[in-house]
Amino acid sequence: MAPQEGAAAAAGKGQPEAGAGSPRLFTWEEVALSNGQGRPAAARWLVIDRKVYDVSRFHKKHPGxxxxxxGYAGQDATDAFTAFHLDKTLVRKYMKSLLIGELAPHEPSFEHSKNKLLxxxxRELRSTVEKLGLLKPNHLFFFLLFLHILLLEAAGWFVLWYFGISVTTFLISTVLLxxxxxxxxxxxxxxxxxxxxSSPKWNHIVHEFVMCHLKGLSANWWIRHHSQHHSKPNCFLKDPDLDIHPIPLSVGETPSMELGRQKKKYMPYNHQHQYFSFTLPPIVVPVFQxxxxxxxxxxxxWREIAWIVAYFVRFFVSFVPFFGVTGALGYLLLIKITDSIIFVWISQSSHIPMPIDYDKNLDWFSTQLQSTCNVHQSLFNDWLTGHLNFQIEHHLxxxxxxxxxxxxxxxxxxxCAKHGIxxxxxxxFTGFADILRSLKVYGEVWFKAYHQEQEACTLSRE
Structure with a gap:
């Protein structure tokens, strides 16, 4: 029997019966075998606070x-669970039906005992953060943010309406929008x-309005996509942000080397640092749209569809009088492209230059510090990036x-200083430049691997 099949069989046997006495005990080795790999029906187990849960079926229903x-099948998901859920008491009620046992007493609380102190x-830092009230939102802060967005949108329309259409007003309006x-x-x-x-419900309700009606994008799709990124950032095959389509890029030294050895020449990746600026950044948001x-x-x-339709209706009602139907459509595309350019450069400056590799099953702190970096704090940087210049803190x-x-x-x-991280x-601007530098390095790794394989094939034929 294959390891995955054995784990799947064990999953069925491991489910405690009603009224059962002591829970079934597991080793980390048993949990690691149930990682969902090998076949679609393979077992998926994970550990949260030393409890072992079978999510083989539930993963398809998971809200995120x-x-x-x-991504955490076969691993310890304790810190990821803590990081993502606000109302943990409520969530744990739904987790009871998934519980199949717990780690044996001799097993360490974390799979990699060498990282125990880290x-x-x-976890002590997380407890301190909660005690200091740093997870509590300032509602006035976010109200003012929302208000200034509405003012920027209104000002973009007002400039054209009040001053008429000229090159200057067109440019000013475009910048504001x-x-x-x-x-x-x-x-x-x-x-x-x-x-x-503080309530997940209100976050979801307002998120749907802002995402669907102010941007015309799906809130539901974004949550699923972005949660995957945060779960395993810069982990090849697990972080969807690394699946950069429709413009192929080769990112990460190990994935680039493997791509080169496969001899699949989709693009001249050794030139990707040169074509990146005018390919991927302008199209990401239009493609998302x-x-x-x-x-x-x-x-x-249907509710998201209604909000998105209202977004397009509002835009065309506002700008068709200035540009006509075709012109308004072109103006919408222009704003999407300029928005996309800024979004990609800001979001990727903290990730693409960082190590990209397959999932090494590191602890939460190491995973986030290895895959993210910050941009220096200033009032301008804070505002322009939406405080995502603090990517490290945000990911933790x-x-x-x-x-x-x-x-x-x-x-x-x-x-970080205590643990030498x-x-x-x-x-x-160093962050922007580092995107191109890292793409150049990845492209050179691909080029070398690709041509080494080609040379090896030629020599073998000779």
Whole structure:
């Protein structure tokens, strides 16, 4: 029997019967075998606070998406569970039916015992963050953010209406509307991470309005996609942000080497640092727009469809009088492209330059520090990036309201220093330049592997 089949069989036997006495005990080795690999019906077990849960069926119903929870199959998901859920008491009630046992007493609480001190220190840091109230949102802060987005949108329309259409007013209006869309990106991001309201319900309701009606995108799709990214950032095959289509890029040294050895020449990856700027950044948001429309109709998300339709109606009612139907459509596309360019450069400056590899099953703190870096704090950087210049703090505490990132920074830096982990922070433009530098390195790795394989084949034929 294959390991996965044995784990699947054990999963069926491991389910405690009603009224059963002592729970079944597991070893980390048994849990690791149930990682969902090998075949679609393979068992998926994970550990939370030493309890072993069978999510083989539940992963398809998981509110955050199947891939989020499946990414931790065979692993310890304690810190990920803590990071993503606001109302843990409520969630644990639904987890009872998934419980199949617990770790044996001789098994360490974390799979990699050498990281025991780091894991314990981070959990103590998390406890300190909660005691200091750093996970509590300032509602006035977010109300003012929302208000300034509406003012930017209104000002973009007002300039054209009051001053008439000219090159100057067109450019001013475009800048204002693009900034409004960029700031909406960050606000919907806050809502999607449940960091604006204390209630998950209100975060979801307002997130749907902001994402669907102010951007015309699907909130449901975004949550599933982005939660996967946070779950396993920069982990090849688990982080959807690394699946960069329709423009193929080769990212990460190990994946680039493997791609080269496969001799699949989709693009001249050794030149990707040269074509990146005018290919991927302008199309990401327009592609998301098209995919969102496909997704909401396929999933029959009628409320989201209504909000998205209202978004398009509002836009065309506002700008058709200035540009006509065709011109308004072109103007919409222009704003989507400019919004996309800013969004990609800002979001990717903290990830693409960092190590990208297959999942190494590291602890939560190490995973986030290895895959993220910061941009220096300033009032301008904070505003332009929606405080995502604090990517490290955001990834460690995804539900933390952004206005508290700077407060936890000294604690995170202190922990990094204690454990000899680099805390990376750079200027905004250095972050942009590092995207191109890293793409150049990855492209060179691909090129070398590709041509070494080609030369090997030629020599073998000779």
């Amino acid at each position: 998406g199947s891939r989020v929870i499946s 894991v314990e220190d981070f 693009t900034l409004a869309q960029c700031q909406t990106n960050w606000l919907e991001h806050d809502l999607g991470h449940l960091s604006v309201f 098209a995919f969102s429309l496909y997704y909401v109709f396929k999933q029959k998300l 505490f995804p539900t933390m309201p952004r206005h508290n990132y700077w407060k936890v920074t000294p604690l995170v830096k202190s922990m 680099e805390y990376q922070s750079k200027t905004l």
